[in-house]
Amino acid sequence: MKKLLQSLFVLLFFASTAIAQDRTITGTVTSSDDKLPIPGVSVRVTGTQIGTVTDANGKYSIKIPSGSNTLNFSFIGYIATTKVVGNSNSVNVVLASDSKVLSDVVVTANSISREKRSLGYSAPTLNNTELTSGGSPSAISSLAGKVAGVNVTSTSNTPGSSARVVLRGGSSISGSNQALIVVDGIPIDNSSVIGGSSVLSSVDFGNRGNDLAADDIESVTVLKGPAAAALYGSRASNGALIITTKKGSKEKATITFSSSNTFSNVAKLPDFQNEYGQGYYDVVAPDGKSATFVTDLKENGSWGAPFTGVVQGWGQQIDGVRLTKPYSAIPNNVRDFFDTGFATDNSLSVSGGGKSTTFYLGINALSSDGVFPTNKDKYNKYGVRFNGTADLTDKLTAGISFNYNRIDANQVGGGQGAASVFNNVLQTPRDIDLPALRDLNNKYYGYGYTDAAGIPHPNSYGYYGTYTQNPYWILENFANYNDVSRVTGNFNINYKPLKWLDIQERVGIDTYSDRRRTISPKYSFVDIDQTAEYAGSNTRTNVGAYQIDQYNVTELVHDFMVTGKHKFNEDFEGSLMVGNNIRQRGTNTLSSATNTSGGLVVPGWYNLSNSNGPVNIVADNLSKRRLIGLYADLNLSYKNLLFLEATARNDWSSTLPKNNNSFFYPSVSGSFVFTELLKDSPVSNILNYGKLRSSWAQVGNDTDPYQLLSTYGKTTINGNFGSTVFPFGNVAALTPGSTLGNVNLKPEITTAFEIGADLGLLNNRITIDASYYKSNSKNQILAIPIPNSTGYGFSVVNAGEVQNNGIELSLRGTVLKSSDFEWGLYGSFTKNKNKVVSLMPGVDQFVVGGFSGMSIVAAVGRPYGEFYGVTTLKDDQGRTVVDQATGMPLSTSKAEYLGNYNPKYQASWGTNVRYKQLSLNVLFDAKQGGKFYSRTRSILAFVGASAETGGNRFGEIWPNSVYQDASGAFVPNTSVGYVKQDYYGGSLPAGFSMVDGSFVKLRSASLSYTFNKAQLQRLPFSSIAVGIYGNNLFMWTASENQFADPEINSAGAGNTQGFDFTAQPSVRNYGINLKVTF
């Protein structure tokens, strides 16, 4: 190592530039299938960095230095070929297609291209077509179902909504479990900060990984294990998505325009009862089997009398008149509330280059109006990308990449707050025609009205409900604006002073401003109706609020890499790379709002200077962290048979205690292409390619800044809703922060082992990729929740070990193949077994998240992400224990484990059919065995609107129930019936709302037609493709799931998963796309 560094210095100071004698080789690359030229084929002078790509006519031209005499040709979907250059300056090549479709060249850690066969770990790659054909709303959600071992959760499946990617199960108890996203060698931020005052009133502003435009992406390689990512250090311990963006080709200009136009509908809504309407029971008959009812016209509950169809009054009496309608169900009043959403995503790219330069310029604009009525739920994203490379000399090349994104959106509020549209929609009685209330100028539906005498009453409302508000009015008057401006980019320079030596410097930046403005109107409305039906205090008051959340994140990354290659002999080659990485991440957050209890002074003016009382500083935080890493990567290969890679890295982190801030971690992996030994044997007719691989790796991890010391903050004493805020008059106060610091923190370590095989059968008609892996994450740095009776809420400790092991299987087969027709099938299966091995002495479990009585915990001996809460009491025979007097189920006295948000297994299967230029892709995927918590269920139970609250409501005996008699014995309950309204409308235990989250989805389907050259010869296009597509099209859920799409989640892409806290319903998308290349 020392020698190598020394020689490097020598080189830098004394080496002079060698002048090479070049000659130019030209030729055409064609396909063996259709004999047509192939554009975009990578042509490379063997053993050098010199390369080019073929133009639209499959032609190339390359200068090769003297001494070089072979060229490599490679292209996605074709078997790479090496050609010896003879005396001729023209070399034409025919490439055979590779039914594996996956490329043989894989972009791995630090943007290093590697031959797939040399990898000791699984690294599947997806190309642009695979990502974009299904029309998914983001590049991340388009990964769903396409690669084994990848668990993508796309919450509402709308543009801008969160999508979470976890590879091989979660390993970190409290840290992010998402894969690191790396674009052109530079890790980018993938924060997910949920908006709203808490998850209870959440606003999904998406995660930053979704900012990337799918059209700009050339390929995504999924590095699943830490082995693959050891060189990224800490943050890649959960694996990485290595994204390569498009580059231009030399001396050939291409213009591509593509347009996708997507319609969307709400995918899954709850099942409702259609037997009972507005009101509640008055008196239950003495036998408990029937009741008299109160028709309360201002109710949100559907606990009233059975439907009669009789025409009766409803809503407020205004100007002496009350509206009438039949007392019968409006079965689709919730579904019809939603509109068809529409999104148009257009992108234009121009790429090309000169003799020694390339460029790619892409611009794109996405404009979406979602499924909520009105155009208030909008999401607009604009992006510009410029990628350029220049060969400054034949030894020195430089590249620059720049991407700008702007997002301008208004997200609709969810959860249970006043601003939650869906929460108010669900609480509409079954007999009220919600979509009819769209007209807010109608005095019976709106707020503010002018009476018959022409006198305006701006502070009166005519809407029927006094517990809920007209959701159309909420959409009009509440807002959650989001404005993101983001620049990512990098600059790299590559110097190749000697044939065997390569020096690279790369500096990258990712900086963005995420500004959110939350608007809550100030109002005080009184009901207009003065009759007995609306007697009492029915005012609706809100002091109003305006909040700005400003997040700025800037991340700088520097990498300096020196790579030396050496060919020891004909069979034995090696390379060694040493590098230095410096990274700095700075964030600053400023959240300020108008006074919480004072609200706004002037209604309708949303500005902090309109605060009624002192401005509320919600958060003012600066944070900065730095990391220095030194790493080395050794690669050895023997023939094309054996490959070995070893890496080592040491990091120094600013976030750990000074005496513990250095950590070292190594990895080793190898692969054995055993079919090389069988080349001449008859076996190779069946098994044409076979590779065994194995890897072992460790990854260290640091923590967040400022975890070492306990601190104090300004006092706010919270009630359930209000709070006492200091300064109290002139009195200032401090209180300890919720978290106890720890000055003795150590780095976390994850150790992973993987073994696998890649097989190609029948000349790659069938390919199999199988892996088994096991990883253990130890010494995790956790802010463990400690009982409040300790005086603190959390304590930062090194504790815990989480183990993941699992299998991944990918299978691809070509059923039929001819020049006109090709039919392929593929599938994947993933089973991850996750277990919390230990936490810390005396601690059995750790709360990861949750709310409203339902926690998500990491409990020793159980999988990570277990639900834990009080539930319905069962006896040891599994019968429900009810109260002997009321017949209502009792609750457990302590919280219990209620299942896990992670699926037990996931699988996908798909098919590609191509007939001439027409191709069809269909992909199904399934997740089985997970659970989710559904507040949609509990709120619908509360208001008596869900299907499960229907049927006989009085005197029913709880199925399979027992009660405990005086002696404590459990007696089967055959006599004590219960009143449904009392149970469902009362305090249900949190466990009641657990639902089986299993599903099978028709994830995506697309049909496209590509016009060929012959068809386009009179037109200025080199290709046109048109298609229709759809995603999230159909789902089949567990029979007990009558409530929601199991994928929706109120907490975005964080570790709190499986929480439907009246989350926005997910959508199904379908549309048409067009791609034109000039």
Place this chain on the structure above:
Amino acid sequence: MKTKIQKSKYTLLLILVIGILSISGCKKFLDINANPNNPDTAEPSLLLPTVEAAIGQIVGNSFQVYGGMWSQYWTQSPNSAQYKTIDQYNLANTAFDRPWLTLYRNALINCNLIINSKGQSLEYMKGMAYILKAYSYQLTTDAFGDVPLSQALNPSLYGSPKYDSQALVYDSIFNYIDKGIALLKVSSTSPGAQDIIFQGDIPSWQAFANTLKLRAYLRIVKADPAKAEAGIKALYATNPTFLAKDAAIKYSSIGGNENPLYNEMLALGKVQNLVASSTAVNAFMRNSDKRLPKFYDLVDGQTTLNSIVQGSFAASGVAKVVSIPSTLTGGNAANSSSATAPVKLISASESAFLQAEAVARNYASGTVSNLLTTGVRASFVATGLTANDADAYFAAAPDGQAALNAATTSEALVKVIITQKYYAMCGTQGFEAWSEYRRTGYPDFLITSVASTIGAGRTPLRLLYSNAESTSNLNFLGNVLIYVPVWWDK
């Protein structure tokens, strides 16, 4: 071309040099982990108001709502829904996460931090911290029964504090009061205005401590009569001063500084959830009590005060226009004067009634009727009426002089005292009134909420443990049903 190459070489060289420099300057480069956002130390005088405001939030809002409804001053409005489950006696453990957190993490931990702080001339402040700790623990144990104390507030030693019996918690309460009283005798620096209860006035603190001690001993009078008697006799032997004015926190109309109950209503969109309960209103009416219109306000369009039966929010034919708690209690959502209602930790009238009970039980010398009258007068004056109004009321009311005259036993005297205390605490000290009802059974006219869902003959006798405790504390005892009495409730 040549210059370009040269430049690039220099650039590379520069980068290399920077790289090497940064590695050697590594230590400095990485030394950026000092938190720029928050201080890591705090003066005791800045922690004291946190404790007091936390107690204000509990007594004035969270426990006030449970106490006010279960004492049947208030009931759920038929026009709203927030507190239905309270009238139904059908509560979820999660409802108690917030008060539990406020007690331990806002009040008690800061008492400990003050008590353990090092510095000169802190005796007064430490004395106050001990007294407030005693007060907070009494609130906690009266609400929840057995609670963590001996292992609480010490996370480095006890990650899962065990629960101590209520009897032991009370022993500690007396101990803390004694320590507090002793420290208040050491001349030191007063926190002044940082003390938002007494503005640093030491004699008031001494009276507060003595009154609290009397309250605490009387609370255990049924569970451990001998200890109560001995404790009260020992207290009187010190020639104690008792509170003659309210120990209260005064609130203002500044956003975030309002009376906590009113502030909660603001956050709930000014929805009026609390309305007058017939239980208390009818009792005031039976006694022609002039305080009635002080404790309750009419709503728009009302000319006479009315009320509904406890828990009848969903009953057929229930009046929808119902009188509401007055601004004096902080419970009138529509009137911003509610913002300035004080929160009373111990009121002057309560102090007199406690002394009256000590005399009635023969633990102290004095005249019951004098102390009783003092209590009633203090209550009238606090509502803006006069001592003469009080005397006229007492002379005429069936629950006044007449009842006193008829009381011949100690128990009968206690009934008169507690019933009068119940009237005096209307709307301002609901939790204390409910605790005294649990202890003594007085007043004897409370009913079972008609909305009860927990079965006949059961009423709430405690608050439920925090759900967060059950998921995070390995020594959690298990939930206790709401109708199971606490230790001192014999």
